[in-house]
Amino acid sequence: MIFSEVPQALADPILGLNDAFRADPRSDKVNLGVGIYKTEAGDTPVLDCVKQAEALLLQQESSKNYLGIDGVPAYNQAVLALLFGAEHTLCVNGRARAAQAPGGTGALRVAAEFIRNHTASRTVWISNPTWANHKNVFETAGLTVQEYRYYQAKDHSMDFAAMQADLAQAQPGDIVLLHGCCHNPTGIDPTQTQWQQIAQQCLQQQLVPLFDFAYQGFGAGIEEDAAGLRLMAETVPEMLIASSFSKNFGLYNERVGAVTLVAENRDTCERGFSQIKHTIRANYSNPPAHGALIVSTILHDETLRALWHSEVTQMRERIAAMRELFVASLSAAGVNQDFSFIARQNGMFSFSGLTTAQVARLRDEFGIYIVGSGRISVAGMTRENMPVICRAIAAVL
Structure with a gap:
């Protein structure tokens, strides 16, 4: 027993x-x-753009065959474009690859296992406070969690000096979890100047950023909310991103997310991404199709994409x-x-x-x-x- x-x-x-x-x-x-x-x-x-995309899929879908390990290719292309902008040099130069994942949580778990099993990094720094499940995801994957101060209770503001001081104790190769926008739970985001300082600190101390990017479009706008992430990508040689479309597409129960790897060159990216896929294969083999097909259909259709922008604006x-x-x-x-x-x-x-x-x-x-x-x-x-x-x-x- x-x-x-x-x-x-x-x-x-x-x-x-x-x-x-x-x-x-x-x-x-x-x-x-x-x-x-x-x-x-x-x-x-259910967003109108989602209903229309599902109607198109119902007409066009001809198979329920397995997806590849990394999911729907058109979806992964759309993910990279949303993160970095269309035709960003990272993508053109082969330094970034995205793999579909079951929600943002699934993306975080894939990233955590990739870090634990295929790099020398063992420590992840998370903000205090942060999303309640972050510590659970990383510790269950075998990583050590440290905290950096983020919130100043007396005036309900970001304690940026304390954040910098705590991260100054991090060692080269440590992972720093950053909320791309709409920090959960405080709702307080770094300014662009502060993002520049965070990026420089990561570069100088050889820290590896891991972005949790779950609310793109809910802060200032779809493009505006990616500003900190894009600045970081232009500054550091490598990073990871766990993104989600649960909120901004209203696809909560479809579990639509992605894990994205950015490396210093194409060869390193290809080798790293092969291990991302290896990690996925050992966990859930390949992702479900429906939610990713909805997102890719919307983002590759000019009319549906414009409707999505409008609906995100309404929600925001x-x-x-x-x-x-x-x-x-x-x-x-x-x-x-x-x-x-x-x-x-x-x-x-x-x-x-x-x-x-x-x-x-x-x-x-x-x-x-x-x-x-x-x-x-x-x-x-x-x-x-x-x-x-x-x-x-x-x-x-």
Whole structure:
């Protein structure tokens, strides 16, 4: 009997919260935990560009044969173009290769195993705070996780000096995880000047950047949000990128992501990418087709691509409007504390500053579910649920 000794795993801090929300019988409950975009009606929509692409695929698809290990070729080309820009020299010179992966998490895991099994690197530096699953992904792959300070609680800002000081302790070859845009959970991103300084620090200390790029288009725009990543790619000789289309295409359950390798020359890239594929083969053999075919169909069709840009803009602008309304509604609910910083943050999340005890009261007394760290999914707010949320927060402050 070997299974009787297996201990109970702790509930996931985000998906476990989702389970608790579903089990809650209250009709006025609100889920602001998981990062899923909601419309003003509280729905998670299928984008129009996605529906049209799926209709085309239904007409054109002739086989359900296996994909190659690295997935849909047209999809991987589209990934590189979104990351670096069309006809970027990295791609022309063969220094960058992308492989389709099952979501951003799958891409991170492939990157982690590639690092652990095929390089001398053993340490990954992650921001404090960061996405709850980062540490789990890297440690499960056998890597050591260190943290660099990122957030300054007293004024709800980025502690850039502390970040630089902590990364100064990193050793050559260490991996530095960076959020490409819309930092999760703080919503605070480096300025372009700060990105330049981060890139120079990585270059000088021979650190290897690993970008988690899950929210392209949700910050300032599809092209604008890639600015830090592109600057880094022009500065350092090698890097890794884990990207995802769950949010900006609304393809949450299709698990559409990619792992991209950038190397110092074509030969090194080809050898490294062969090991990326070897890692994929040992994990899930090859990826599922449908989500990647949707994305590649949209990005290779001028009309559908323009529609996608429009729909991403609509989502981004609605989230920004909810940030402004959140700040105003907290004030209207009698909260004297200054929450204006929420309107300055980017992306789906706000790092509210609420304590663990306050978060627990919101859940237990009011049916408002947010992550224990105080991270709130602004993308789940609507004009209808906003008064309920803000009255509850006023009560626990």
